[in-house]
Amino acid sequence: MNWFRNFLLPPGASTHVGEMDGLFMFITLLTVFFFFFNGALIFYAVRRWRRRSEKEVTPHITHDTRLELVWSLIPLIVVMVIFFWGFRGYVKAWVAPNDSMEIIVTGKKWVWEFEYPDGTRTLNDLHVPVNQPVKLVLTAEDVIHSFYIPEFRLKRDAIPGRYTELWFTATRPGIYQVFCTEYCGRGHSDMLARIFVDTPEQYETFLREGDEQVRKMPLKELGRLVWENKGCATCHSLDGTRGQGPSWKGIWNQRHKGADGKEHLVDADYIRQSILMPQAVVVQGFEPIMPTYQGLLREREILAVIEFIKELQ
Amino acid sequence: MSEGVLHAGAGHAAHHADYLEEPKGLWSWLTTVDHKRIGLMYMWSVLFFFLVGGLFALLIRLELLTPKQTIMDAETYNRVFTLHGAIMTFLVIIPAIPGALGNFALPLLLGAKDVAFPRLNLASLYIYWTGAAMAVATLALGGVDTGWTFYTPYSTTTGGGVSLMVLAAFVLGFSSIFTGVNFIATVHKLRAPGMGWFEMPLFCWGMYATAIIQILATPVLGITLLLIVMERVLGVGIFDPQLGGDPVLFQHFFWFYSHPAVYIMILPAMAVISEVIPTFSKKTIFGYKAIAFSSVAIALLGFLVWAHHMFVAGMSLFAGAIFSFLTFFIAVPSAIKVFNWIATMWRGSISLEAPMLHAISFLLIFTIGGLTGLFLAALSTDVHLHDTYFVVAHFHFVMAGANLIALLAGMHYWWPKMFGRMYNRRLAAIAAGIIFVGFNLTFLPQFVLGSRGMPRRYFNYLPQFQDLHVISTVGSWVLAAGLFLTAAYLLASFRQPKGMPANPWGGRTLEWETTSPPTTHNFEGQPVLQHGPYDYRPEPAPVGVKEMAH
Amino acid sequence: MSTVTPSAHPHAEHGHPPFLQHHFREMAQQFDAAKIGMWLFLVTEVLLFGGLFVGYGIMHARHPEAFMAAHHHLDRTLGALNTVVLLISSFTMVMSVWAAQTDRRKLLILFLALTILCAGVFMVVKYFEYSHKFHEGLLPGKYYSHKGDTVPGQFMFFSFYFMMTGLHGIHVLAGMVAIAWLLVRALKGHFSSEYYSPVEVTGLYWHLVDLIWIYLFPLMYLIS
Secondary structure: OHHHHHHHOOOOOEOOHHHHHHHHHHHHHHHHHHHHHHHHHHHHHHHHOEOOOOOOOOOOOOOOHHHHHHHHHHHHHHHHHHHHHHHHHHHHOOOOOOOOEEEEEEEEOOEEEEEOOOOOEEEOEEEEEOOOEEEEEEEEOOOOEEEEEHHHOEEEEEOEOOOEEEEEEEOOOEEEEEEEOOOOOOOHHHOOEEEEEEOHHHHHHHHHHOOHHHHHOOHHHHHHHHHHHOOHHHHOOOOOOOOOOOOOOOOOOOEEEEOOOOEEEOOHHHHHHHHHOOOOOOEOOOOOOOOOOOOOOOHHHHHHHHHHHHHOO | OOOOOOOOOOOOOOOOOEOOOOOOOHHHHHOOOOHHHHHHHHHHHHHHHHHHHHHHHHHHHHHOOOOOOOOOOHHHHHHHHHHHHHHHHHHHHHHHHHHHHHHHHHHHHHOOOOOOOHHHHHHHHHHHHHHHHHHHHHHHHOOOOOOOOOOOOHHHHOOOOHHHHHHHHHHHHHHHHHHHHHHHHHHHHOOOOOOOHHHOOHHHHHHHHHHHHHHHHHHHHHHHHHHHHHHHHOOOOOOOHHHOOOHHHHHHHHHHHHHHHHHHHHHHHHHHHHHHHHHHHOOOOOOHHHHHHHHHHHHHHHHHOHHHHOOOOOOOHHHHHHHHHHHHHHHHHHHHHHHHHHHHHOOOOEOOOHHHHHHHHHHHHHHHHHHHHHHHHOHHHHHHHOOEHHHHHHHHHHHHHHHHHHHHHHHHHHHHHHHOOOOOHHHHHHHHHHHHHHHHHHHHHHHHHHHOOOEOOOOOOOHHHHHHHHHHHHHHHHHHHHHHHHHHHHHHHHHOOOOOOOOOOOOOOHHHHOOOOOEOOEOOOOOOOOOOOOOOOOOOOOOOOOOOOO | OOOOOOOOOOOOOOOOOOOOOOOOOOHHHHHHHHHHHHHHHHHHHHHHHHHHHHHHHHHHHHOHHHHHHHHOOOOHHHHHHHHHHHHHHHHHHHHHHHHHHOOOHHHHHHHHHHHHHHHHHHHHHHHHHHHHHHHHOOOOHHHOOOOOOOOOOOHHHHHHHHHHHHHHHHHHHHHHHHHHHHHHHHHOOOOOOOOOHHHHHHHHHHHHHHHHHHHHHHHHHOOO
16 A cells, blocks of 8 residues: 555655554545445446336335435444544644744745744744754734645644644654645745754754855855844944944944943954953943843854944945 | 437427517517526526636646746736636536526426516526626736635735625625525425425425525625625725734635535535436435435535634634534535435436436546545644645535536436427537546546645646646546537537427426426416326326316 | 415416416415515525624624723714614504505505604714714724724724624615605505515514614623
8 A cells, every 4th residue: 555655645754644644545545445336336237227128117216214324324433433533633733742842934925934942044944853843833924824844744824913833743854845825926836945854963053054045145144134133133223323232333443432441442352252241341331231142143143243244334 | 209218208289389489589588587598598607607717727727737837927827716716616606506407497396387586586697697797897907816715814905806806706695695595485385286395306405405505604705705895995904913803704704605605516416416317217216305304414514614624724623623523424414315326226227318427427526526525524634635736626526526517417407398409419428428537637636736735726836746737737628628519519409400308308307297398387287296206106106186276 | 474365276266466476376375485585585684794793793802992992982872862763663664564464555654654764864863973973083994093092993893883884774775765665555555455565574674674773782882
């Protein structure tokens, strides 16, 4: 039967696969069986009792309660089995384990955006470690989308103004296709994403250096991305307006007067220190409110911020 | 006067001219209150829109021949599949059997002169035409790209003629309601003397069950569609999450109608099949009451299962379980019917005329269509298959395959009664075969596409899906060839002179006791039931009143 | 239903009643069919309004403060007045049916006219209510422009207020047209104890219109 399953279903790669595939194949065989069963009965009847003369007289059989009971009860039992089987799989896929890694997924015309626990954001590419429960919290910005991973046998709508959930444990490293399955306009069929199920080593690399997209991005652009996504933009403006913290515009190679009265040259070391140990030097006139980014930014991202500030003249 | 196996029935010359001839003139047709003429006008209108919707279907299949753009761009494609869905659902499948065959045959089968409210019946046809004109007029506003389901908030934010299309569906709902009101009142009050509820042909039970759904579900769709218009025009906010509304509420409202509407599509098909199989098996129907009650059961259960369209839309576990559980109960009456039909053929005297061939193809296609429903009713498999081509294939099997093949069966069955003429029966048998092969070639591959993960409403698709799409597209050409052949020989039948006997197939229901075609008032006097509807015994035991009043 | 005894021999010629349509065997059958038809139509009406009632209920449950605050803008006195007016019109409609059944032609004309009058009063009161809302900017959806709200989101209450009372108002107007048509036929002397089904079925419709208002009034005007 394996060849038949492989013909009908894509190879599975999550813990939900076994439950769903078993039921799927059960109903498939049921369908095939009853199609040929009914077909054979009809074929037999037509061959055996084909009209040969207009004068033929047929028996007057109005009903047969026992027979009718049989073909009412058998389908009833079969569908009840299917119901409980399907329900069991659904329940298993319902509640995410407590140790799940939580990722926020936002669908918008026509991209998928992923936000990791550490605040990292990626577009259309999701990295997850193999054998680790992952919980996706789905929402949408504009219209309803739906997040579908055929290899995981999973799907859930992403609805604006609501949060829906989905969880899985990927069982096989590899790259898996994600489709949008709720019609959302012109780009609906191009609203694709990929899930990279990483080995522990690959995932380490991803955590350290970001995904491929980030690794290949020029530093300057990456710096802007960090400023946008990691919360810098909340306090530090790029155009000279004063926020909760000093603006980044034109500060490179300038001297900052610290709260301690000393002057500090804004160079690579100073910026690195301000990111990792923000309370070491607080610019005069500002509150010491910045949190540390120790462990939240990758080395390359810190370099990127420095490059970005350098350019802001 | 008859050829081959056709019965030389009581085809004596009519005292009055038949309903097709008298009165004459286009105006007499446009103002007629004769249910048969209204039925025919419904039939031609439905067939016209079937042609239009079918051409859109061919365009869709052609576009999907290659993974990227083939003949149109994505925005055009979205408009084409929306129009295909909207036309086929609201203008073809829902009105097809009730509007055309129901109007024509129901009063004849009951031995009545007309439906209970003939003017309301004519009004329903005009409303249908108005709604159809509005739907077509959306093309002038740039078309509609929402899909026929009009899901919010997409439908409340996208451009084009959504409001007009939605109003068209609203207007068409009234046509459906009027037909439903008419059929229920007709079945209750206009049965021939002596015809109790269980002496009624099963077609009437099917129409009655359909009418219940039309009356109970259509108004909810009506108000839902009005709310979309209100949302677009006034911004009332009920479906808009940014204004404090809930887009999923729309889905509940929509499917509260549209799921029962699925049974508006299948019950009439079952009704036709219940007439055709006994006649061509020359044997009484097996399990009359089971078939009659299962129709009503399906109609009522159909109202309790709407949310099975939303298993992945974030409903609660409990709600999901309840709706899945209830959905499975619909499988049982459906299975009962199929076995009853097969049992009717058992030990019969089976004549493989075109209507019977279509009925057999219905049985096989409905078996697949029904059983594949189990995948979608079961929670875990639905999560995988929801909104994929599997769903597309499933609903084409039950809605397009079963319904339209039953429509063909019914048209071939009553064609001699409608027009007094016979089509080329050999060509009809060949066409039935081509349609069956073409249909399966088109839609069977789509099950596999879906289970492999191909989502529906996709303009571009991944290259690994192409082989199956090519088979499906080729299948659509075979199907189209079969349908065009059918159109050709049916139209060619008008070149034959009239001359069909009253009862060419040897049926036992009342419509075969009047001339072909019938006179304007259907019967000479009031027919009185002499025997049960499917009683093929040489000397049937009489039921009910015996004396003829005329 | 018991008003006309079905004759034992439906086809015995005993004079064809003037309003018997050709496809019915006798008046009783035609009358019953008309009643079934109207009842079915009323079911569809209930479901049509039902959709709005459900929508109102769900949105009310989600935004209780906004709905509470918004309903204070409605004038309970005028709402109560309209309730009374419609109840009276239902009574006069019942009397119309009675007058038709008992061959009291003049009374029939009087009661039909009174029913139309009550419906007219209802619409006039509704007109004053609506123009007051328009003036204040208490409009549905995005046209809502009332100043000085302390609770946000009141536009949604008025969305429902106008949709539901508007749809009801359309039904009142349709009822007025139907009753006016009855009045014309009554003046022509069409109705009698033999034939009054149009009066009866229109009456059924009119009671439903009344009943819907009976539900709308507390739902909109008397939130507590």
